[in-house]
Each structure stands twice: as structure tokens, then as C-alpha cells.
Amino acid sequence: MVYDGIIIALLVGLFRGGNFKGLADMKIKQAWVFPVLLMIQIVIYILQNKIPILGFYSNTIFILVYLVGMYFLWLNRHHPGFVVIFIGVFLNFLVMALNGGRMPVSIEASAVLDPYFVEALKNGLYGKHAAITESTRLAFLGDIIPLSAPYPREQIISIGDVIMNIGVFFFIQYLMIGKIEKNSTPQVTTTN
Numbered sequence: 747m748v749y750d751g752i753i754i755a756l757l758v759g760l761f762r763g764g765n766f767k768g769l770a771d772m773k774i775k776q777a778w779v780f781p782v783l784l785m786i787q788i789v790i791y792i793l794q795n796k797i798p799i800l801g802f803y804s805n806t807i808f809i810l811v812y813l814v815g816m817y818f819l820w821l822n823r824h825h826p827g828f829v830v831i832f833i834g835v836f837l838n839f840l841v842m843a844l845n846g847g848r849m850p851v852s853i854e855a856s857a858v859l860d861p862y863f864v865e866a867l868k869n870g871l872y873g874k875h876a877a878i879t880e881s882t883r884l885a886f887l888g889d890i891i892p893l894s895a896p897y898p899r900e901q902i903i904s905i906g907d908v909i910m911n912i913g914v915f916f917f918i919q920y921l922m923i924g925k926i927e928k929n930s931t932p933q934v935t936t937t938n
Contacts, residue, residue, distance in 0.1 A: 751911030764922030805847025834910025850888030
């Protein structure tokens with residue numbers, strides 16, 4: 747869902763007269779952390795059912811990825827939108843931590859997905875996700891919001907995902923437009 751938010755923010759930024767120059771100029775502390783965390787999650791997702799020991803520790807690794815990600819966001823909290831992103835990530839982390847390192851997913855909401863994914867979810871073989879059950883804690887923070895047509899991609903998102911994307915939107919708008927407006931503000935000079 748984060749990628750969708752980035753694309754939407756970029757399109758809105760262009761529509762509002764912004765440009766990509768601000769994206770090139772962004773200064774984020776420890777910027778290498780985000781791609782590394784993303785790659786770790788992709789590797790675990792691909793290999794967790796093929797390498798038993800990795801599957802055994804995958805929940806713990808997902809929690810560690812979230813902790814490092816929140817630290818990265820906290821380091822960069824001075825950027826517009828990063829505190830909002832942090833709140834969204836924290837809500838996702840909280841529900842996952844309380845549910846054994848897996849994001850709870852509503853089976854009813856997952857009806858918008860391919861039946862293969864619903865079966866994998868029910869069988870506990872779907873990445874860092876698990877079906878919501880009677881014992882799920884804070885289920886309302888799980889993936890319970892279905893997105894389908896006219897939305898271009900069928901998926902299920904959480905309240906944390908929505909909040910995170912709002913923060914991403916603010917940050918990208920600042921980079922594409924806010925910096926332009928800040929730099930183009932006329933300077934008033936006085937003469938004696």
C-alpha cells in the first residue's frame with residue numbers, strides 16, 4: 747500500500763505544479779536502512795516456507811524489522827509527515843507484536859483477493875499475515891479495509907497503512923511543492 751501512496755502523492759504533486767527536484771535534494775539520515783529492511787522482508791517472504799529455520803524465526807525477524815524501521819523514522823522526525831508515518835508504522839507494529847509477529851487479516855475483507863491468497867491465509871502460509879480469529883488482539887488494527895474496483899489494485903489495508911500513507915503524502919508534497927514555495931517566496935528588502 748505504501749507504493750500506492752507514493753505514486754498518488756507524486757501524481758498530485760505534479761498536478762499541483764511541483765517537480766521532482768525536491769526528491770533529489772532530500773536529506774534523510776541513514777537512508778540506506780529503508781531499502782535494506784525492504785529486501786529483508788522480501789527474502790523472508792520468498793524463502794520462509796522453503797527454509798524451515800527461516801520460517802521458524804520469521805515472526806521475530808518481522809518484529810525486528812519494524813523496530814529498526816521505527817528507529818529510522820524517529821531519526822528523521824523533523825521532516826514533514828515523518829511523525830505521521832511513525833504513528834502508522836507503530837500501529838502496524840503494535841498489532842503484529844500482540845499477535846505473534848503476524849499482521850491479522852480479515853477473512854471477510856480478503857474476499858476481494860484471489861482465492862489462492864485466501865486459502866494461503868487460512869493455512870498460515872501467507873507471508874507475515876495471519877487470519878483474524880477469536881483470539882486475535884486489537885483486530886481492528888489489522889488488515890480489515892478491502893480495496894477493489896474502481897481502485898486499480900485489489901488489496902486489504904489497515905488503519906496504520908492509511909495513516910502511514912497520509913504521512914508519505916505530506917512528505918512528498920513538501921518535497922515537490924513546499925520547497926519550491928519556500929524558495930520562491932519574495933524577499934523584502936528595506937532601504938534607508
